[in-house]
Structures are given as C-alpha cells and as structure tokens.
Amino acid sequence: MNEIKYCYLNGKIITVSNAHINLNDMGILRGYGIFDFFRTYNGKAFLLKEHFERFKRSAKILKLKMPISLIQLNNLMKNLLAENKLKECFVRMVLTGGESSDGITCEKPTFFILPENHAKLQNYIYSKGGKLITYDYQRKMPEAKTTDYAIAAMLQNLRKKKKAIEVLYIKNGLILEATMSNFFIFKKNTLITPKNNVLIGITRDFVVKLAKKAKFFVEERDLPLREIKSVSEAFITATTKEIAPIIQINDQKIGNGKIGKNTQILMELFRKYAQNY
Ligand SMILES: Cc1ncc(COP(=O)(O)O)c(C=O)c1O
Incomplete structure (x- = not known):
C-alpha cells in the first residue's frame, strides 16, 4: 500500500499528520456534511466531471456553498497525486458546515480532499x-x-x-x-x-x-x-x-x-x- 502523505484542507496542500479540523465542526456535531468518492485508473481521476457534478447537487440539496470549480479540482488532483507520488488511489472529497460559534449556523465551512488506500472486494x-x-x-x-x-x-x-x-x-x-x-x-x-x-x-x-x-x-x-x-x-x-x-x-x-x-x-x-x- 502506498503511504498517503499529503491532503488538501481549506485552501492548502498540507501533510495528513498536520491536518486537523475543529471539535465544533458541524460535520461532527450535527452530521451536516456531504462528500464524494472517486478513484484513479492509470493515474487519472475516473469520471471526475461526473463526481464533481454530483458533489454540486449534494451541496445544493444541503444548501452548502460549492468551495471549488471543476478546473480547480482537476489541477488540485494532479498536484495531490504528484506530491504523494501516487498513481492508483481512491479520493475522498468532503464539505461540512464547518466551525460554528453556536453549533448550528454554518459560518466557516470545512473542505478537504484526502487520497486513500481503500480495501477492495476479494477477487x-x-x-x-x-x-x-x-x-x-x-x-x-x-x-x-x-x-x-x-x-x-x-x-x-x-x-x-x-x-x-x-x-x-x-x-x-x-x-x-x-x-x-x-x-x-x-x-x-x-x-x-x-x-x-x-x-x-x-x-x-x-x-x-x-x-x-x-x-x-x-x-x-x-x-x-x-x-x-x-x-x-x-x-x-x-x-x-x-x-x-x-x-x-x-x-x-x-x-x-x-x-x-x-x-x-x-x-x-x-x-x-x-x-x-
Ligand atoms: C448509498 C450509496 N449508493 C450508491 C453508491 C454507489 O455510488 P458510486 O458508483 O458513485 O460509487 C454509493 C457509493 O458509496 C453509496 O454510498
């Protein structure tokens, strides 16, 4: 399994060990969050546009503001794969209500992209x-x-x-x-x-x-x-x-x-x- 060293969190590519979200994140406190999950084949994100469009639909349903465009996501994916020296992996893209002073109003959303090794079904x-x-x-x-x-x-x-x-x-x-x-x-x-x-x-x-x-x-x-x-x-x-x-x-x-x-x-x-x- 490849080691996953880098992820993207709120605007920056950083090491996974340095990536933290707040204890009052609404994703944890209220289950207020969406995600999408895709994979690469031959080092290329598979059906990325389709996953991006579904992520957009999920954000709309939960009234969360889209944090990224498709072009930005495409570039970010290239950078994340290169930084991690990864070809084949799964990728989790998560958007939550984020930090909130009253615990229920969305103020500062959390957005991260995390490459993952994921268990597959047995052959x-x-x-x-x-x-x-x-x-x-x-x-x-x-x-x-x-x-x-x-x-x-x-x-x-x-x-x-x-x-x-x-x-x-x-x-x-x-x-x-x-x-x-x-x-x-x-x-x-x-x-x-x-x-x-x-x-x-x-x-x-x-x-x-x-x-x-x-x-x-x-x-x-x-x-x-x-x-x-x-x-x-x-x-x-x-x-x-x-x-x-x-x-x-x-x-x-x-x-x-x-x-x-x-x-x-x-x-x-x-x-x-x-x-x-
Ligand atoms: C509830 C549910 N339905 C269907 C799917 C299959 O979706 P996809 O083909 O986009 O992975 C998933 C994937 O995780 C799921 O969680």
Missing part, C-alpha cells in the same frame, strides 16, 4: 459471485451523498456474520440500493435498476450507458423485492467495487446460482474501458 467475488442480505431502511435525502452512514456502519457486523458483501435497503417492499452500492437485475436481456429514492451512483450511470451501447434494454424504475424470484442475474455497482456479481439475496438463489452471462459481458466492457482510461 473470488468476481469469479464466483457474492451474497446480499436485506434491511428495511431508506436513506434520508437519498439523492444527496451526505456523510450520514450511521445505519450502514451499524450493519457491518451483521453483514460479516451473514457472509454477505453488502446490505440491500428495502422500503415499502421496493428494493432501493445497498449501503454503499447501487443494485441491478437482468430479466433475460433487460437490465433493470431502481430509479427513485437512491443515490444516483456514478458507476450506475456509467454501467447504464455501457449496457445501452451493448444493445441491452434498460429500465430505470421501481423494483419490488418480490420480483427477485423471477430474475436471471443480479449485480451491484460502486466506485470501490466496479461491477460485483450477486448470486444470492438472503436465502434466495439468483438464477442458477452462478454469475450470469450478461453480467459477465458488462464486467468485461467495464474492465476494458477502465484499463484504457
């Missing part, structure tokens, strides 16, 4: 498939990537105990998204993914584009959990996971319990695109 998941468990929950302000992952964090021990790779949120009988991923199914040659009350993942949108190019039918719509019984394939997507095939949800086997051929086609197309990025 066998991509050749054998993984399992999901379900949980009844819908994220608050689902279209915004807020820093509130309390439920997701609380569910990790259960996920590990059940040997699942992710926990899938269900609300009112509808499948939404997983704690840190979007969810897809294939019914024959039609790719279906939930549209409402989810975070619109950057990987999700990219996979939808890939699927349309590959001449699959795509439906973005509500997806009842009961429909799972009749699906042939399933997978999840996320920056950290790319396309991760799913062969079981709770005790329900998906299709024949093996990675589906359409999922394999999309995995291959994704890998090729990323390798040549």
Whole structure:
C-alpha cells in the first residue's frame, strides 16, 4: 500500500499528520456534511466531471456553498497525486458546515480532499459471485451523498456474520440500493435498476450507458423485492467495487446460482474501458 502523505484542507496542500479540523465542526456535531468518492485508473481521476457534478447537487440539496470549480479540482488532483507520488488511489472529497460559534449556523465551512488506500472486494467475488442480505431502511435525502452512514456502519457486523458483501435497503417492499452500492437485475436481456429514492451512483450511470451501447434494454424504475424470484442475474455497482456479481439475496438463489452471462459481458466492457482510461 502506498503511504498517503499529503491532503488538501481549506485552501492548502498540507501533510495528513498536520491536518486537523475543529471539535465544533458541524460535520461532527450535527452530521451536516456531504462528500464524494472517486478513484484513479492509470493515474487519472475516473469520471471526475461526473463526481464533481454530483458533489454540486449534494451541496445544493444541503444548501452548502460549492468551495471549488471543476478546473480547480482537476489541477488540485494532479498536484495531490504528484506530491504523494501516487498513481492508483481512491479520493475522498468532503464539505461540512464547518466551525460554528453556536453549533448550528454554518459560518466557516470545512473542505478537504484526502487520497486513500481503500480495501477492495476479494477477487473470488468476481469469479464466483457474492451474497446480499436485506434491511428495511431508506436513506434520508437519498439523492444527496451526505456523510450520514450511521445505519450502514451499524450493519457491518451483521453483514460479516451473514457472509454477505453488502446490505440491500428495502422500503415499502421496493428494493432501493445497498449501503454503499447501487443494485441491478437482468430479466433475460433487460437490465433493470431502481430509479427513485437512491443515490444516483456514478458507476450506475456509467454501467447504464455501457449496457445501452451493448444493445441491452434498460429500465430505470421501481423494483419490488418480490420480483427477485423471477430474475436471471443480479449485480451491484460502486466506485470501490466496479461491477460485483450477486448470486444470492438472503436465502434466495439468483438464477442458477452462478454469475450470469450478461453480467459477465458488462464486467468485461467495464474492465476494458477502465484499463484504457
Ligand atoms: C448509498 C450509496 N449508493 C450508491 C453508491 C454507489 O455510488 P458510486 O458508483 O458513485 O460509487 C454509493 C457509493 O458509496 C453509496 O454510498
């Protein structure tokens, strides 16, 4: 793993060991914050414009002022990667309500960008498939990537105990998204993914584009959990996971319990695109 020495905090590139935020930061005291999370391929930030645009949408929903332009972010990323002598890494970009004298009014926002080493899924998941468990929950302000992952964090021990790779949120009988991923199914040659009350993942949108190019039918719509019984394939997507095939949800086997051929086609197309990025 590469050592991450430098980050960006409130206008400056500084060493991570010297980067501190205040104890009265509203991100900590009030959970008032947003973030985005992207990665590099071949030393280049992947789909940076798309991540920037989502960050902007999240800031708008929480009424936080954007601290940076896309051009500034592009330059900053180049500098951060160079200073850290890094090629491959993940990057967390966080904006909070910041320091506040009364603890509830946003006065001096905090903005930082932190390159990270991030654990990836074990390789066998991509050749054998993984399992999901379900949980009844819908994220608050689902279209915004807020820093509130309390439920997701609380569910990790259960996920590990059940040997699942992710926990899938269900609300009112509808499948939404997983704690840190979007969810897809294939019914024959039609790719279906939930549209409402989810975070619109950057990987999700990219996979939808890939699927349309590959001449699959795509439906973005509500997806009842009961429909799972009749699906042939399933997978999840996320920056950290790319396309991760799913062969079981709770005790329900998906299709024949093996990675589906359409999922394999999309995995291959994704890998090729990323390798040549
Ligand atoms: C709740 C939630 N949904 C979906 C995703 C997938 O988004 P992306 O593909 O942009 O990583 C994430 C990523 O962390 C997430 O936290």
